[in-house]
Amino acid sequence: MAAMVQPTYKGKRYRLDKPELLAPAGNLEKLKFAVHYGADAVYIGGQKYGLRSNADNFSFEEMKEGVEFAKKYGAKVIVATNMYVHNEDIEGIEEYLRSLNETGVFAIIAADPAIIEIAQRIAPDLEVHLSTQQSTLNWQAVKFWKEEGLPRVVLGRETSLEEIAEIKNHVDIEIEAFVHGAMCSSFSGRCVLSNHFTDRDSNRGGCCQSCRWKYDLFEDGREDWVSEEQAALDQIVPAPSSFKPGVTQIPLFQPEDNAFTMGSKDLCMLGHIPDLIEVGIDSFKIEGRMKSIHYVATVVNVYRQAIDSYMADPENYVLKPEWIEELNKAANRPLNTGFFYDTPDHEDHIYEPEEKAAPYDFAGLVMDYDSVNGTALIQQRNHFKPGQEIEFFGPEGTFFKQVVGTITDEEGNELDAARHPLQLIRMKVDHPVKSFDMMRKRK
Structure with a gap:
């Protein structure tokens, strides 16, 4: 790591190491899309001890498959085991962590000292990253966790860039920070509204997102x-x-x-990539294990391009308007910069019915391309039909719009619409496409 400098961060580069782009993966398919679209690492949830009990989550067999897939592309798999345990949860932690370690995952994300201690004792080769659920905001707390043997701390979302600069100045440790996605109206997830309203424990994986309700x-x-x-x-x-x-x-x-709601706007730091890199954040984390494949692929792809563009030529880096346009195609809510530059106020919350900003649906996945006939084999993911304008985009630069022409099934029978889920469709495309390219349509 480069030598530290004084914590002013603006104009002071702690280092120019390329940060890790860490993407969410609610299931195995999303993991593969996240990796294909540029993630250096993905974080997933297992069947126990995580905070997204409503996500598909991974069995141990799926974890093994995900790890093998990620390794082929040089990516890592990290498992969230970030719930706070009660006495009845303790039995079974050792067995779960041993089984998890055998899958080959790189690290776990943990908040409860019980899980941290057990993991360090029974699986010393498994990295333990401190969860944002610990609400770590200052360098002394970060120093404490480093002395406890943790190589990485996921900071609370309430940490400012100036505070991150001071942390990096005092402690030689990896810092992970959320740069995009939903924000919690409470203090780093320490909310019990869900417990009281629905008897679903927020900090044991059952949050009902009562802050998004209408009141x-x-x-x-x-x-x-x-x-x-x-x-x-x-x-x-x-x-x-x-x-x-x-x-x-x-x-x-x-x-x-x-109606009144307490929901906060979503975080977006795409417009501030230089500040995030220059302050020394080691891992850029995207929120969204419950989000769609289209969301994960779009957001990861945009941040991948921005990070790579900056690292290639920091002095001449320019935020491209098309990146912002792309991001807005997957945005779920209005966006802001969270706590990075100032404390959010009333203008950073949503008090009226949310404008569902994402105007596009994931319509199809490219399975194959016939260069001789200029046709693509597409797996249907959402209803589309001839005459509709659609877009193709992909991790290797594919991007174009066209109008859907004649479509057929695999046997060559002409169809008036692609209406059956996962049906394989053949259609002419205006430009070459590749496997894992996506097709989307305006809602």
Whole structure:
């Protein structure tokens, strides 16, 4: 590692080592797409001890297959074991970690000291990275975890670039930071709303994302009461429980008002790649194990291009408008820069119905290309038909638009639409395509 400098970060380069691009993979197919589209490493979840219990997650056999696939492309597989354990969770951790280690994964991400200690004891060759769930924000805390034998710390999302600079100045350790994806309205995931509302434990993998729900407000002590019959006529939504029989409390929000939500905007640091590299962040982490294949491929591909472009010529690096345009095709919510430059305020939260920004659907996957006839064999992933404009894009630079012409099934029968999931379709394409290129359509 290069010698450290004073923590001003602006104009001060800690190093120009190429950072790792770390992508989410909710299942084996997403892992393969993430690697093909440029990820240096992927993080996945197993069947236990992770915080995404609703994701597909990986069996040990799938982990082995994922590790072998990633190795062929020089990529690593990291497993999230980042839940906080209760007493009843302790039994079985050793067996799980031993089995996990046998799959050949590179590292685990852990928050609970119990999991950290057990992993270090029974699988010393398995790296342990500290989870963002530990809310690590300062250099002394990072130093503590380094002294505990951890080679990498995933910082809390609340850490600023200046704080990261100070951490890198004091501690020679790998720093991983989220650079893109959903933000938590609580403090680095330390939320219990889900527990109280739905009995699903946020920190044991069951978060129901209650911050994204729609809420109403009712003024305490307000005497504006109407009968249930009149409320129905006036289309007044009643309070969850009435304090007087046969009457309903008038909410502050009316049916024509926008519902209230606590959801935060999503993080996007694509426009600040030089700052992230120059401050010395070792791993750029993309959030989204629950996100679609189209999301993972698009976001990874864009960040891959930006990182590579900067590393090739730092002095002349330019943020390309087409990268931003691409990213917006997969964006789920409005975007901001999180805590990197300042503390988010009311403008960084979503109080009205979310504008679903992603205007495109994943329509098909290129399986093969016949260069003689200029036709592609495409696996259908979403309904499309002749006459629609579609786009092709891929990890090796494929990008073009065209209108769908005649389409046929594998036997050559002409079709009026590709409507069956995973059906194999043949169609003429305007330019050459490759396996793993994707076809998308505007919604």
